[in-house]
Amino acid sequence: MISRNQYIANLKAGYLFPEIAKKRREYAASHPGVKIISLGVGNTTEPILPHINAALVEGAKKLGVLEGYSGYQDEGLPSLREKISEVFYSGKFSIDEIFISDGAKCDIGRLQTLFGAGTKIAVQDPSYPVYVDGSVLTGAAGIWEGNGYAGITYLPCTAENNFFPNLDAVPRNSLVYFCSPNNPTGAAATCDQLNALVKTAIDRGCIIIFDAAYSEFIRDSKLPKTIYGIDNAASCAIEVNSFSKPAGFTGVRLGWSVVPKAIKYSGGESVNADWSRIAGTIFNGASNIAQAGGLAALDSEGLKEIRALTDFYLGNAKIIRDTLVKLGITCIGGGNSPYIWARFPGRDSWEVFQEILEKCQVVTTPGIGFGPAGQSFIRFSAFGHREDVEEACKRLEKLA
Amino acid sequence: MISRNQYIANLKAGYLFPEIAKKRREYAASHPGVKIISLGVGNTTEPILPHINAALVEGAKKLGVLEGYSGYQDEGLPSLREKISEVFYSGKFSIDEIFISDGAKCDIGRLQTLFGAGTKIAVQDPSYPVYVDGSVLTGAAGIWEGNGYAGITYLPCTAENNFFPNLDAVPRNSLVYFCSPNNPTGAAATCDQLNALVKTAIDRGCIIIFDAAYSEFIRDSKLPKTIYGIDNAASCAIEVNSFSKPAGFTGVRLGWSVVPKAIKYSGGESVNADWSRIAGTIFNGASNIAQAGGLAALDSEGLKEIRALTDFYLGNAKIIRDTLVKLGITCIGGGNSPYIWARFPGRDSWEVFQEILEKCQVVTTPGIGFGPAGQSFIRFSAFGHREDVEEACKRLEKLA
Numbered sequence: 127m128i129s130r131n132q133y134i135a136n137l138k139a140g141y142l143f144p145e146i147a148k149k150r151r152e153y154a155a156s157h158p159g160v161k162i163i164s165l166g167v168g169n170t171t172e173p174i175l176p177h178i179n180a181a182l183v184e185g186a187k188k189l190g191v192l193e194g195y196s197g198y199q200d201e202g203l204p205s206l207r208e209k210i211s212e213v214f215y216s217g218k219f220s221i222d223e224i225f226i227s228d229g230a231k232c233d234i235g236r237l238q239t240l241f242g243a244g245t246k247i248a249v250q251d252p253s254y255p256v257y258v259d260g261s262v263l264t265g266a267a268g269i270w271e272g273n274g275y276a277g278i279t280y281l282p283c284t285a286e287n288n289f290f291p292n293l294d295a296v297p298r299n300s301l302v303y304f305c306s307p308n309n310p311t312g313a314a315a316t317c318d319q320l321n322a323l324v325k326t327a328i329d330r331g332c333i334i335i336f337d338a339a340y341s342e343f344i345r346d347s348k349l350p351k352t353i354y355g356i357d358n359a360a361s362c363a364i365e366v367n368s369f370s371k372p373a374g375f376t377g378v379r380l381g382w383s384v385v386p387k388a389i390k391y392s393g394g395e396s397v398n399a400d401w402s403r404i405a406g407t408i409f410n411g412a413s414n415i416a417q418a419g420g421l422a423a424l425d426s427e428g429l430k431e432i433r434a435l436t437d438f439y440l441g442n443a444k445i446i447r448d449t450l451v452k453l454g455i456t457c458i459g460g461g462n463s464p465y466i467w468a469r470f471p472g473r474d475s476w477e478v479f480q481e482i483l484e485k486c487q488v489v490t491t492p493g494i495g496f497g498p499a500g501q502s503f504i505r506f507s508a509f510g511h512r513e514d515v516e517e518a519c520k521r522l523e524k525l526a
Numbered sequence: 527m528i529s530r531n532q533y534i535a536n537l538k539a540g541y542l543f544p545e546i547a548k549k550r551r552e553y554a555a556s557h558p559g560v561k562i563i564s565l566g567v568g569n570t571t572e573p574i575l576p577h578i579n580a581a582l583v584e585g586a587k588k589l590g591v592l593e594g595y596s597g598y599q600d601e602g603l604p605s606l607r608e609k610i611s612e613v614f615y616s617g618k619f620s621i622d623e624i625f626i627s628d629g630a631k632c633d634i635g636r637l638q639t640l641f642g643a644g645t646k647i648a649v650q651d652p653s654y655p656v657y658v659d660g661s662v663l664t665g666a667a668g669i670w671e672g673n674g675y676a677g678i679t680y681l682p683c684t685a686e687n688n689f690f691p692n693l694d695a696v697p698r699n700s701l702v703y704f705c706s707p708n709n710p711t712g713a714a715a716t717c718d719q720l721n722a723l724v725k726t727a728i729d730r731g732c733i734i735i736f737d738a739a740y741s742e743f744i745r746d747s748k749l750p751k752t753i754y755g756i757d758n759a760a761s762c763a764i765e766v767n768s769f770s771k772p773a774g775f776t777g778v779r780l781g782w783s784v785v786p787k788a789i790k791y792s793g794g795e796s797v798n799a800d801w802s803r804i805a806g807t808i809f810n811g812a813s814n815i816a817q818a819g820g821l822a823a824l825d826s827e828g829l830k831e832i833r834a835l836t837d838f839y840l841g842n843a844k845i846i847r848d849t850l851v852k853l854g855i856t857c858i859g860g861g862n863s864p865y866i867w868a869r870f871p872g873r874d875s876w877e878v879f880q881e882i883l884e885k886c887q888v889v890t891t892p893g894i895g896f897g898p899a900g901q902s903f904i905r906f907s908a909f910g911h912r913e914d915v916e917e918a919c920k921r922l923e924k925l926a
Contacts, residue, residue, distance in 0.1 A: 127731035127792035128699055131642040134800050141806045144600075169597040179590030186586045186815060189777065190579035197569040197776035200544075228628055228779070228810070235636075235808025239663055242531040259807045263639055299528050331527035376597035377589065377814035379628070379779075392527035400534050406541045407659045408635025410628070413813045414777035415586060 133243075133265045136275070142255050142495040143167045149480075150489050157487075163518040165446065165506045166489035168309070168464065172438060172511070174374045175431035178423045182378065185418025200411045201402070202226025202382070209424045210382055214341075214367070215354055223386050223398060225405055226420075228379040228412045230339045230368040231256050237335060237364065237383065238264045239404050240397060246300035250291055251280035252310050252496030252503070254337065257303035266301075273498050282499040285469065289313035289458060293326040299392070302327060304353075305337035307344060310496045310505040311467040312443075312459015314349045320356045327362040333389060333397070334363040339381075342372035342436050344462045360386040364397070369416075371439075371464065371509075372432045373423045380416040439464045442515045443508035449519040450506070453526050457506075464508040467493070473502050486521035533643075533665045536675070542655050542895040543567045549880075550889050557887075563918040565846065566889035568709070568864065568907045571914075572838060574774045575831035578823045582778065585818025600811045601802070602626025602782070609824045610782055614767070615754055623786050623798060625805055626820075628779040628812045630739045630768040631656050637735060637764065637783065638664045639804055640797060646700035650691055651680035652710050652896030652903070654737065657703035666701075673898050682899040685869065689713035689858060693726045699792070702727060704753075705737035707744060710896045710905040711867040712843075712859015714749045720756045727762040733789060733797070734763040739781075742772035742836050744862045760786040764797070769816075771839075771864065771909075772832045773823045780816040839864045842915045843908035849919040850906070853926050857906075864908040867893070873902050886921035 146166050154162055174182065188194025201207070207221040227233040234256050243265030249257050251274075258278060261267040268277030279300065281291030289311045296302060304323060307314040315323070327334050336353040344351050353359045368381035389397040422428045443460035450457045450468050457468040470478045475492035482488050482504070493503025508515070546566050554562055574582065588594025601607070607621040627633040634656050643665030649657050651674075658678060661667040668677030679700065681691030689711045696702060704723060707714040715723070727734050736753040744751050753759045768781035789797040822828045843860035850857045850868050857868040870878045875892035882888050882904070893903025908915070 127790070128641060128645060128701060128733050130791040130793060130795050130800065131640055133642070134640070134804070137803060137807075141803060144806055167598070171595070171597065173592050173595045174589045176590065179586070182586040182589065182815065183583055186579070186582040186819075189574045189582065189774075190576065191573050195571070195573045195774075195777075197571065197774075198567070199777055228813075231810045232808065240531055240534070241528060242533070245528060256807060263804065263808065301528060333528050374589075374595075374597075377595075377599055377811075379810065379813045390527070391530040393530060395530050397530075400530065403537060403541060404534070404663065406544055407537075407656060408632065408663065410631045410779065411777075413628075413779045413816055415582065415815050416813055419586075 133263055136262045136267065136269050137259060138270060141259065142491070146489065146491060149483070153483055160487050162487045162489060163510070163514045164489040165510060165515070165518055166491050168371070168507045168509050170371060170374045170376045170509050172374060172435060175435060177427040178373055178419055178431055181422030182415055182419040185415040188418070189414065196414050198411060199414055199417065200406055202411060203417045203421070206417050206421050209421060213424045214352060215384070218354065219384055219386065222402070223384055225383045225385060225401065226412050226417060227381045227383055229370060229381040230337060230366045233366050233381060233383045234335065234337070235260050236405065236409060240400055241266065241301055246279070246297045247277060248279040248281055248296050248300045248302045249497070250304060250308065251282050251498055252493060252500035253303060254305055254309045255496065258497070280498060283308070283311055283313065284499055290315060290319050293322055296326050296330060296332060298330045300332050302332050302334045303337065304334055307340040307463035309340060310465050310491065310493065310500065312463040312465040314344055314346070314462040317348070317350050317356070320350055320353060324353070324356045324359045324362060328358060331392070332362065336363050336365045338365055339368045339371060340463050341367065342432055343440060343464055345440065346462055349462060354384070361388040364389065369420050369423060372436055373419070374435055375416065375419070378416045378419060380412050380420045439508045442510060442512065445515055445519055446506050446508060449522055453522065460508065466506040466508070468504050468506060470502050470504060475501055475503060478504050482525065485524045486518070488518045488521055533663055536662050536667065536669050537659060538670060541659065542891070546889065546891060549883070553883055560887050562887045562889060563910070563914045564889040565906045565910060565915070565918055566891050568771070568909050570771060570774045570776045570909050571911055572774055572835060575835060577827040578773055578819055578831055581822030582815055582819040585815040588818070589814070596814050598811060599814055599817065600806055602811060603817045603821070606817050606821050609821060613824045614752060615784070618754070619784055619786065622802070623784055625783045625785060625801065626812050626817060627781045627783055629770060629781040630737060630766045633766055633781060633783045634735065634737070635660050636804065636809060640800055641666065641701055646679070646697045647677060648679040648681055648696050648700045648702045649897070650704060650708065651682050651898055652893060652900035653703060654705055654709045655896065658897070680898060683708070683711055683713065684899055690715060690719050693722055696726050696730060696732060698730045700732050702732050702734045703737065704734055707740040707863035709740060710865050710891065710893065710900065712863040712865040714744055714746070714862040717748070717750050717756070720750055720753060724753070724756045724759045724762060728758060731792070732762065736763050736765045738765055739768045739771060740863050741767065742832055743840060743864055745840065746862055749862060754784070761788040764789065769820050769823060772836055773819070774835055775816065775819070778816045778819060780812050780820045839908045842910060842912065845915055845919055846906050846908060849922055853922065860908065866906040866908070868904050868906060870902050870904060875901055875903060878904050882925065885924045886918070888918045888921055
């Protein structure tokens with residue numbers, strides 16, 4: 127018989143969010159009739175706004191008529207790739223440096239194919255679980271050592287360092303995952319911080335995978351929305367982004383990655399050329415309907431809708447944050463991101479998760495699920511209907 | 527700096543279809559004004575039929591209203607998974623054995639994550655390139671040896687064996703890719719043949735990845751449309767399928783995989799449990815709009831449309847096959863599949879490809895692109911508008 131990919135055994139039991147869903151189901155089953163509110167998984171809840179939605183509808187209609195029909199669109203519609211370059215990067219990338227995907231998470235999984243099992247990995251700690259879990263599957267993470275993986279350098283982001291890691295710990299020749307605005311902490315890195323990150327990467331021969339999925343939530347105009355706002359980033363950073371949160375496309379599935387031609391491996395080979403070959407081999411493009419919607423999301427009407435939708439969720443974030451502050455709970459995030467990261471000193475994350483579920487019937491995300499430094503933290507997600515968020519916040523007062 | 531995944535260097539230069547597209551572009555550039563017709567890549571050309579299309583439009587509209595909005599739908603809509611089990615498998619699989627994907631090719635890429643670099647691979651020769659290229663990326667294929675990869679057992683499918691391989695050559699404990707109706711040969715395996723395949727797999731401790739993407743083109747009612755029509759297949763076979771060709775969804779992106787709970791690794795671990803974990807980790811679900819369309823494709827109206835659309839392409843296949851036969855070119859396929867596999871004895875595939883392009887301005891696919899046994903063959907695809915297929919066939923008479 128065939129043996130299992132040896133690296134799968136290194137994965138911890140369950141992916142974080144299905145685990146949370148399970149605990150929610152268990153609670154619901156033993157408390158029938160109780161309304162549970164989720165401030166847990168970052169799943170969008172508000173309808174897609176009219177201009178962008180009309181483009182999705184039109185995209186679907188077109189496939190029903192001869193003149194509008196289209197099939198495989200592997201690397202993505204050229205018009206969408208051009209528009210992404212223009213809107214997000216002042217046109218500085220050519221369309222063959224921009225790859226349309228079915229979402230940031232899926233592309234992060236595929237991007238790991240570029241690098242081998244021997245790759246050293248560094249992640250912000252806490253961080254979005256896919257960086258680590260994906261690295262486990264490629265073999266780069268190595269074995270679980272009780273508090274982290276042997277092959278991963280965890281870069282703690284704590285209240286003490288203002289949730290920006292000490293870059294001295296970044297290993298030479300490593301693949302560095304960096305997310306800003308951060309999921310889960312909500313911290314958005316400054317220009318100076320990202321300058322230091324890029325400088326470190328170049329000095330140490332690292333490649334950065336920069337996850338900018340929450341860039342459209344940035345309201346402080348001094349904060350960079352893309353790593354490419356930093357000098358020389360195009361020689362060392364791949365940027366991954368998504369329409370999921372800004373346009374409400376979590377169920378539509380559309381994202382993109384920028385793989386600049388300037389990035390090289392140690393042997394001088396082009397990372398862009400490999401990515402083009404790999405994406406063409408194990409991927410078949412995003413839905414043409416989704417791409418029609420994405421194109422509309424980036425025209426002037428669409429960008430207004432993105433602003434309105436992210437404003438709405440930031441409004442939720444403020445309500446949550448104000449509630450926590452009132453309760454005397456220390457927290458960050460929420461101003462330039464849809465996540466609030468709240469500290470419960472000395473407590474176990476899952477225990478706090480369970481307490482909030484039982485006392486308030488509110489689902490959150492235990493910080494430890496994002497990495498060792500997430501212990502004693504809880505992530506509150508601002509994705510929810512306004513009345514649910516308000517109701518949840520009322521219930522949270524029981525924590526006082 | 528970071529080194530390249532060592533396995534990427536083992537990939538041959540370009541993925542087949544982009545290579546063909548490049549040759550087409552080159553010809554077009556030096557012959558402006560000439561109308562090139564493609565019987566090359568298997569890309570659908572006909573609009574999505576009204577009932578299914580209306581469901582896609584409705585699926586898009588729903589996302590614009592509060593009551594209809596939905597976000598992440600990781601493993602796929604339960605209703606769609608249930609419907610797939612009912613329509614294709616007489617309800618014999620539970621919904622947690624059916625995983626909705628964004629297409630068969632993407633899932634084939636991800637499924638390879640289940641098995642390690644040490645896995646022995648067997649493929650029909652010729653075969654769809656992703657089985658081999660995907661295995662190269664996981665390291666299982668090993669190095670290129672001029673006429674094939676060191677770690678892959680090629681099972682020749684030739685006129686001599688009626689395009690069904692000699693199963694004696696299947697290595698013990700190997701992962702066996704099998705596609706029926708076959709891409710590229712168009713051969714559809716019989717019950718007896720698939721019985722022999724399943725028996726071989728069980729006797730030798732193999733797992734089959736059965737690609738049934740063309741099952742809806744089968745017209746001979748004695749031919750099985752799924753591997754699970756064969757006794758005991760659920761203990762050794764994963765089936766991959768897609769809405770791309772039967773419903774015209776190449777640009778919509780929707781497929782599924784069946785990973786039965788009965789399949790185990792050599793260590794006794796559940797393949798289904800791993801797949802559930804992996805799919806949740808590096809994938810985020812197919813578009814909800816596509817899934818709404820898929821659901822409609824499987825009701826009684828939708829199934830009639832699938833029949834009509836596949837009938838249309840099979841009509842094209844008959845025209846192409848009749849033309850080739852009239853020209854005295856030996857060929858198979860086309861009766862239960864949208865591909866015709868034509869033999870040009872003693873000739874080099876790329877040379878015939880180029881001759882057809884230059885003499886007839888028709889793009890085809892050189893058989894060698896599908897594996898060593900594809901040398902001297904050309905694949906003709908029946909995906910095209912009727913008038914283009916007719917025009918292409920008229921031009922093909924110049925080959926006489």
